[in-house]
Amino acid sequence: MGRIALAELSKYLLDGHLSRRGCLGARRVVTRPVAAGWMLPRAGPVRAFHAAPGSTTTATASQGPAVPLRKQLKDKAKQAKKQGKKKSKADSQTVDGWELTVGIEIHAQLNTSRKLFSSATTSFNEEPNSHVALFDVAMPGSQPLLQQETLLPAIRAALSLNCDIQRVSRFDRKHYFWWDQPSGYQITQYYEPFAKNGHITLYARDGISPEDGESVTVGIKQVQLEQDTAKTLVQTGNTHWLDFNRVGVPLIEIITDPDIHHPRTAAVFVRKMQLLLNTVDTCVSGMETGGLRADVNVSVRKTDDPVRKLGTRTEIKNLSTIKAVEDAIIAERGRQIRELETGGVIVGETRGWTLGSKETRRLRGKEGEVDYRYMPDPDIAPLVIGDDLVKHLQNSLAVLPDAELDRLISEFGLTPKDALSLITLDNGARVQYFYRVLDSIHEQVQAEFAASTPPDLKSYSTLVGNWIIHELGRVTTYKAGPLASGELSFTADGECAQVSGSDLSQLLYHLYRKHITGKVAKELLLAAYLDELEGGVLEAIETNDLWFKEISPEEYSVLADKAMAGEEKVLQEFADYIKFPQGKLMYLVGKMMRLGPTERIDPAAAENVMRARVEGIRAP
Template identity: 50%
Template sequence: MLRPWRVSGAFRFYSYRPLIRSAQFFDSSRALQTSVPTDRVPLRKQLKQDAKGLKAQKKLRKEAEEASRQKWELTVGVEIHAQLDTETKLFSRQSIPIADEGGFGSPPGTGAATSTSDIPNSNVSLFDLAFPGSQPEFQAATLLPALRAAIALKCQIQPVSRFDRKHYFYQDQPAGYQITQYYEPFARHGYVDLFDYDGIAPEDGDRVRVDIKQVQLEQDTAKSQEYPPSTQLLDFNRVSHPLIEIITMPQIHTPATAAACVRKLQAILQSCGAVTTGMELGGLRADVNVSIRRRGETAELCQYNGVSGLGQRTEIKNLSSFKAVEDAIIAEKNRQIAVLESGGVVEGETRGWTIGSTETRKLRGKEGAVDYRYMPDPDIPPLRIGEDLISQLSGDLPASPDSLVALLVGPEYGLPIDDAKPLIELDDGARLEYYQDVVDILREIQVDSNAQIHATLARMAGNWVLHELGGLLTKTDRAWDADIVPAQSLAHLVDQLQQKRITGSTAKLVLASVFDGDRRPIPQLLEEDGLLLRPLSREEYVALAEAAIALNPQMVEQIRQKNQRGKLGWFVGQMMRTGEKGRVEAPKAEEILRELILEK
């Protein structure tokens, strides 16, 4: 069975004064007559007008966006920088401290590497500080998570790769250069497939393939903290933390699909145990390259990553969330269109983005490869990767997100895509593993049942794991923990419900009891608390229904005359409240109500 690694419009405020149609106020000298202004609008009407106005604005924006899309073509390339899950730095023996057992991105039984919470400058080697005479020592263990990532991204692993020095002078780079792989990276020519369930733009269809130009190893920089007006503190713990940089081809043409691409890349890196954390904790950062051209235009266009005929690109650096990726691209697209439509020229430059902003801002003029003065690093020998290592890692690679989706929506589980996706994404894979445990136990309990019942049990288990148990976690603001409700308990609860030994409302009460700490076996709990279903007779259902109908004749007429059948559910609720606890089954109650109200 495929299993993942358990890796760790604006509100308007109104003031209310007494509404006076007309009144006269007198003082000792003269009479003053006042009346309410004729333009005052009742609150409910005003709210409806505001809602209509907001809807109209959205429609206009959508039409403007569509008109813009027909006239201008957006092209986006993505660069992902992800921290690798290793215990040592890339070029020194300095260890990266372990956070807690079973951390994010780790295979079972290992910890999660991170230095974000350590005392500043407490995990630094001489080489990290560029101390004169210190030499880089490539740590082979750092290559393993990088290879897992490249294999998961369908890349071709290069048998020989080399490191280069990328020169630039900034306080977070003590040597004056960053060691990376520019000319000969360790992996090339991969791809990532994006599907409609990944959140791509509707206009992009059901599937988009984005090619990956290369994946390269490189060292991270120091962490800087500004204290205006003139102080900047540096923490060198992060220097030489191993990164991979994933460079896609410029093949994305909508902001939503660009955000979906970053989200999918993160999911793949997490699923194969390659990274420490995702965007939400700073372990993954995205840069986007944005260009605009008029559709059909061919003259005076630029080239990027070997693709010619593109508009002048700008780079937006260090985006830290999926929403920021989408919003920054939209803002930059609009800015470039405005520049071009006013007769201006888009400059090649690096720009920044602040969450909540509506515009990108210039950081510096774009530096090219010549400015960086890339050159081979003379102190690091070539990196040679054997085919046997690639074969072994490929065989040990866990299931990919797409294969898990296919498994969950397939005949073995039969889940809707809206349930399959959250199960894969929630709690770093732990929720999915718990769900599969519940299903396995259910199938052991009902081992003699047919495939159709097994599929029904799998769908029921998905609903209870995601919605019922998930609702209790949300309500109590508790983090996921498989021991809160043992898989054995939930499986037996779903089994009792599926076999109609308890009602749905009883099952929810029992789940809440187990959630609060009741550890009695489910059959024992149901027996001792008298919760097993004792079905009502037809006569008892009719009596409960007639009593509820007699107390609410007006609502009965609304159902009959205005066909407001949704109100039948209210009557079902009344029957369940007045009937004996745990004995009223909602489907049977509704069936009797339909007979008495609609058919009689």
């Protein structure tokens, strides 16, 4: 068989035109209608590659002209995207006639160097079974000894959740048999936890579902201490290895009231919990590294009866990402509704979720208090927490995320979105970097305006926020080319390894004072990132004569005249407008920028000059 010419192949793939030459033309040709949305039929016959033997139908030209396949696929993609957006917006958070109720259990690993009941050290990614005490593997005769240092991060977490710290709490045994539990029970605080009756408020700026309005308060039923289990390493051939380094690692379990009614709000709750625990130095790592896990309890009920009791709940275990929380709740809500609408019943059970799947899956029947056979642990004395310790930890608690967000928005003028990004990036180190850079610029501005009224803080704090969130992130991508490391690294006190706070503050100070242009500032930032500023920012500006030499007011006026010349139609819109045509103004400003000398025009000054001109056009 000869090679098909590219032009003929293209006609077939894009237009549905089949060549009449070669081996294809020699074969018997039949005609059939072509499915709508694939290839629209042409006036001539089209070969039916998958037609049943002997089947022939006719495709007529009356169905319309041929539409190229590429356009069809493009139109289909647009339609699917449009429908997808509509579905996501209308259907994902609510279902007509049904109410969703969600309760969440958060398991967070405490930031301590010792395990909960043994002196063995906690470890990450170290040699398996290298940090194991006798009690961890339930050796006969070994006894639990509470490591007091584990209390500090646990109490900080409970205080940040507005909980009441219980003066006396006790430990219980939760019995179940599995290979990752050497003793056959887990030590926890089921009946008398160390903290109760807390709450956390989620706001619209956190990203909660629009149906929740401006805020929603989620009650915290209790916070309890408990020990973790072994890590199971799955091998080939139905073999499992156990790493007992994780056995006995201290956890807190945070149990909410069933106060959440929308999937997105549940995901926001988990994200805010992760941020909160990191802020108060409680949780050793986030969901992405396994330091925090979420279980969600989901139930549905009809909304036609306001006194109807809550539906039977199912539990989805070990959700490991924020997105998984929302997706799993949506999937389980849909499954329960379908089951109830077809006359079925919801069975209390534990279910699992796999990233990327569309349905939850059954793991086992739901265990209850009776199944676990809870009993007080006879080997551990009651835990007594003194008021002086609680007071000390309360007074030394870090600034909580909501308070910091309020300050970034009100005092420094950042948008809620930028403020939230700033405190979540790099585990809080990015916001410390922001304060470091801003303090340096503030000192320079205060020194310059010592004899006069200094400018408003917000006039340059927003500039600093924008560059630290956006411009600094861009240099790690395509702009830095193959020399980019791809990541920014920050110390806990807010210093950046790639672009020092002093370099960035110098750069942004001169940009704010219009000593350099934005283009020059971006080039200097990239040079600092690539470690090419040997003498610092100021020396680079002076050595390369990068100072901004702005044109005179007279030159601005001349440029405005040139930009307006021949634009009678555009200028007429300024004479007749009902709403000021800002877009046309910026068109004329852009023309001024192109006509003027490169890197010597201030866009804001050009806009002011042109605005004054066009405002004079309007008839009184």
